Amino acid sequence: MSVFMDLNLSYTEDKSSLQRLIETAAQLGYSTVAINYTFELTKKKKEVPKPAQIKELFEQLPIVQGRSRPIRVLNRLTVVMSESSHFRSTAPEYRHFDILALQPTSEKLFHAACMTYDVDIICVIVTEKLPFHFKRGSVNGAIDRGVMFEISYAAAIRDSTMRRYTIANAVNLVERSKGKGMIISSAAERALELRGPYDITNLALLFGLTDQTAKEAVSSTCHSVVRHAETRRTGSGIVCTTKVCTETSDQQGAPVDADTCEAPAAKKHKTAASEGVTAEEGGAKATSAL
Amino acid sequence: MKGVSTQKKSTGYQRVVLKNSAPVLENESTRLSAVEFKQFIITGLKILYGEVGAALTFDVLKYDEDSRTAFLRVPSRGLVKLWSSLTLLGSYQDQACAFRILQVSPFLLALTGNSRELQLD
Numbered sequence: 532m533s534v535f536m537d538l539n540l541s542y543t544e545d546k547s548s549l550q551r552l553i554e555t556a557a558q559l560g561y562s563t564v565a566i567n568y569t570f571e572l573t574k575k576k577k578e579v580p581k582p583a584q585i586k587e588l589f590e591q592l593p594i595v596q597g598r599s600r601p602i603r604v605l606n607r608l609t610v611v612m613s614e615s616s617h618f619r620s621t622a623p624e625y626r627h628f629d630i631l632a633l634q635p636t637s638e639k640l641f642h643a644a645c646m647t648y649d650v651d652i653i654c655v656i657v658t659e660k661l662p663f664h665f666k667r668g669s670v671n672g673a674i675d676r677g678v679m680f681e682i683s684y685a686a687a688i689r690d691s692t693m694r695r696y697t698i699a700n701a702v703n704l705v706e707r708s709k710g711k712g713m714i715i716s717s718a719a720e721r722a723l724e725l726r727g728p729y730d731i732t733n734l735a736l737l738f739g740l741t742d743q744t745a746k747e748a749v750s751s752t753c754h755s756v757v758r759h760a761e762t763r764r765t766g767s768g769i770v771c772t773t774k775v776c777t778e779t780s781d782q783q784g785a786p787v788d789a790d791t792c793e794a795p796a797a798k799k800h801k802t803a804a805s806e807g808v809t810a811e812e813g814g815a816k817a818t819s820a821l
Numbered sequence: 822m823k824g825v826s827t828q829k830k831s832t833g834y835q836r837v838v839l840k841n842s843a844p845v846l847e848n849e850s851t852r853l854s855a856v857e858f859k860q861f862i863i864t865g866l867k868i869l870y871g872e873v874g875a876a877l878t879f880d881v882l883k884y885d886e887d888s889r890t891a892f893l894r895v896p897s898r899g900l901v902k903l904w905s906s907l908t909l910l911g912s913y914q915d916q917a918c919a920f921r922i923l924q925v926s927p928f929l930l931a932l933t934g935n936s937r938e939l940q941l942d
Contacts, residue, residue, distance in 0.1 A: 559921075597937070687909055688908075688909055688910075688911035689911060691868060694869075694909060721917060723845075723846075723847060723911075723917040723918065723919045724911065724917070724919075725919070726908050726919065727921060727922065729922060729925075730904070730907075730908040730920075730922055731908075733901060733904045733905055733908065734905050734908050734909070736901050736905070737901075737905050
């Protein structure tokens with residue numbers, strides 16, 4: 532059984548509604564969620580938000596349906612970029628976040644985001660008509676670097692005009708990328724805007740994805756994003772240690788670390804190692820880079 | 822969970838399904854009759870696919886008003902259409918709502934067990 536992720540739950544000040552959002556995600560079967568903070572520099576004197584501590588929200592994290600394991604909650608920052616100066620890749624504030632996403636608003640910035648910026652996700656605007664066309668070169672460049680594109684569906688549930696834009700922009704992107712390197716996330720603000728992972732795989736068929744890429748859009752591609760984020764944060768690589776279960780130890784005592792043992796090893800590094808970093812090499816490089 | 826009847830003469834089997842339910846409606850006290858329920862789904866189909874979509878035939882085989890759970894039967898070529906319109910339905914009479922698809926199967930008998938919940942390791 533694959534592991535599902537929803538890498539975009541909108542952050543709200545209201546703690547109880549955020550709790551309900553995460554609880555609902557766990558009930559629907561998402562093993563990992565990311566709380567999204569949006570940062571837009573155009574509004575004056577706005578600081579990069581500080582992520583809330585998950586421990587303050589929950590004493591005990593809710594259990595994922597069907598997996599008997601607590602949900603894993605990450606923090607993610609989305610930078611809305613309308614000028615190239617808006618994104619400073621070395622800003623120390625960005626280091627508080629697990630995942631870094633970028634939302635470019637013009638073709639030039641989209642190309643730059645695909646080819647050069649060190650981010651994990653490029654958000655595709657779904658609330659308005661696409662201001663530019665996707666170029667195959669940029670899209671392929673992003674996929675080669677392991678940067679994924681994100682479509683969020685909550686706007687499509689809220690409003691029928693947004694639904695048109697969501698579907699149109701998603702179809703546009705899929706035509707260019709052939710469905711590779713796409714993730715679908717919720718961007719939900721309320722619990723009722725969340726949908727189950729199988730609903731999303733079905734919805735993705737409307738966007739022109741195949742059965743396989745549709746399922747990957749909520750599972751293994753998201754996994755690649757998380758891995759990519761980890762390599763970005765540590766310099767150039769990560770080392771994963773997975774506990775191999777032996778026949779003698781049939782006790783369930785020791786809790787396995789949330790990110791190990793979740794997916795078969797073959798799936799983990801399929802696209803994650805896009806920077807050409809194998810696990811061991813990465814570790815060595817990371818130390819030398821520091 | 823219901824207690825299993827303890828009659829000795831005949832052996833009875835009971836399938837008990839326990840699900841923790843995700844929220845479905847904003848105002849949980851709203852009641853929907855079977856007719857309203859089907860009409861609501863047809864509206865959803867019509868919004869997303871227009872008149873041609875609304876012409877898709879599907880049946881509500883069983884509907885439980887208290888738990889708002891239903892069995893829907895649809896030809897396999899209409900599954901993606903019906904499912905996606907259910908996914909994108911977000912409001913019922915100006916209150917937020919959501920459809921939760923519990924199980925999908927091409928065979929009625931297969932609904933007795935869910936292969937997605939099998940632990941294969």
